[in-house]
Amino acid sequence: xxxxxxxQTLSREMVISGRGLHGNxxxxxxLVPVDRPMGLTFVHMTSGVEIPVRASYVGDIQLATTxxxxxxxxxxxxxxxxxxxxxxxxxxxxxxxxxxxxxxxPILDGSAAPWVEAILRAGVQGLDGTRRFxxxxxxxxxRQGEKxxxxxPFDGFRIRYTIDFPIPALGRQSRELSLTPEKYRREVGQxxxxxxxxxxxxxxSKGLALGGSLDNAVVYGANGPLNDGLRYEDEAVRHKMLDLxxxxxxxxxxxxxxxxxxxxxxxxxxxxxxxxxxxxxxxAWVEAEEVAPRAKAFFQPLQPAYA
Numbered sequence: 067x068x069x070x071x072x073x074q075t076l077s078r079e080m081v082i083s084g085r086g087l088h089g090n091x092x093x094x095x096x097l098v099p100v101d102r103p104m105g106l107t108f109v110h111m112t113s114g115v116e117i118p119v120r121a122s123y124v125g126d127i128q129l130a131t132t133x134x135x136x137x138x139x140x141x142x143x144x145x146x147x148x149x150x151x152x153x154x155x156x157x158x159x160x161x162x163x164x165x166x167x168x169x170x171x172p173i174l175d176g177s178a179a180p181w182v183e184a185i186l187r188a189g190v191q192g193l194d195g196t197r198r199f200x201x202x203x204x205x206x207x208x209r210q211g212e213k214x215x216x217x218x219p220f221d222g223f224r225i226r227y228t229i230d231f232p233i234p235a236l237g238r239q240s241r242e243l244s245l246t247p248e249k250y251r252r253e254v255g256q257x258x259x260x261x262x263x264x265x266x267x268x269x270x271s272k273g274l275a276l277g278g279s280l281d282n283a284v285v286y287g288a289n290g291p292l293n294d295g296l297r298y299e300d301e302a303v304r305h306k307m308l309d310l311x312x313x314x315x316x317x318x319x320x321x322x323x324x325x326x327x328x329x330x331x332x333x334x335x336x337x338x339x340x341x342x343x344x345x346x347x348x349x350a351w352v353e354a355e356e357v358a359p360r361a362k363a364f365f366q367p368l369q370p371a372y373a
Contacts, residue, residue: 071354073103073197075157077189082180084172087142087259088130090277091165093172095146097184098159103193105318106147106156110138111163119147121316121339127332129274130170131313141170144332145259148312149181152250155190156197156320176258176282177297178308182251197354202323206348208337213329215338220324225310227327229303233262235290239303245311254311256297257304260284263292310335317343322352 076099083094106119115138117123125134130142140162150158162169174180207216228240243249261275263285269275275283284301285292298304306327313335314321327334342348 070154070192071197072192073157073195074155074190074192075099075101076155076185077191080184080188082172082174082184084174085277086170087173087176087277087282088274089141089168089170091170093162093164093169095171096161096163097188098161099191100157100159101193103157103195106150106158106160106315108133108140108143108160108162110140110167110169111161113138113167118318119143119315120318121336121343124316124336127336129269129332131309131316131332131336137167139168141168142173143171144309144312145174145178146171146181146312147315148308149178149185149255151315151320152178152245152255152308152311153182153185153190153247154320155185156315157193173259173277173282176284177305178255178312182255198319199322199352199354200317200319200342200349201352202321202342202349204348206338206342206345208334208341210334210337213331213334215325215327215330215334217321217323217325217338217342220322223321224324225307225327226324227303227307227310228329229306230329231262231286231302233286233288235286235288236260236262236302239300241300241303241307243307250311253298254304254308257301257308258282258284258297259305260286260302263287306330314339319351 076097080097085092108117115136117133117135123133123135125139126132131144132139132141133143202217202219205216205218222244224244226242230238260283280293313332316339
């Protein structure tokens with residue numbers, strides 16, 4: 067079971083700005099605490115459109131996860147959502163300012179680490195009430211050709227992820243982890259997004275990865291990464307786990323279960339969320355043990371350093 071027993075938000079506002087990975091357009095994100103449990107909600111400040119973080123609002127999932135409502139598109143939301151869910155901050159207003167109705171969140175360094183650092187600087191505050199979970203009661207599986215994803219009953223939150231690429235520099239990587247906020251910070255949150263060198267020209271011809279560089283992505287060539295170094299030997303599969311944590315936020319509540327993935331990506335992650343929610347016999351609401359209201363959260367404003 068996760069360490070927090072109460073719903074959590076931030077202690078104070080934080081603002082992060084940057085450019086999107088695919089469109090290379092500027093965007094400002096303001097993380098605003100809430101005073102009661104209400105989940106995660108994006109607010110597109112130019113239009114005023116509010117989009118709850120739910121699988122029912124997912125639009126395009128080509129190379130990133132996008133929420134769509136009333137003509138507004140919020141792209142590449144998964145790294146911020148991953149940091150929030152990884153640190154168990156599940157109730158927040160996320161205000162986004164960008165150009166036009168199609169807005170992409172900043173890519174920053176390609177990982178969730180800058181978002182994690184912002185959360186730690188703000189501090190985390192407990193809210194009244196008890197934390198609610200979606201507890202898996204029977205297995206649910208989605209297959210797309212040779213790719214598959216499965217969730218099974220488990221007392222906690224555990225991920226088992228495998229990737230397999232047809233180039234020796236990347237190849238097959240597997241990792242398994244029972245996730246806690248501390249493990250997320252140290253073992254998942256720093257892993258950067260990645261691509262193959264041979265894919266870059268094609269992506270840019272389609273208007274994608276226009277803001278990509280070796281400063282915000284790991285690029286694998288025929289002989290290995292083009293970057294100066296990796297943060298983890300198996301950084302690629304860890305980033306897939308990072309993406310999964312963010313995409314599971316679309317369930318609308320933290321998950322209790324074992325998630326196994328083979329050769330997955332955003333499309334498969336979202337498909338699992340939709341399949342699980344659609345099968346009312348496969349899950350149930352459960353509450354954490356009741357504790358005193360406004361209990362002090364285990365996170366304090368920490369020095370945002372990684373070891």
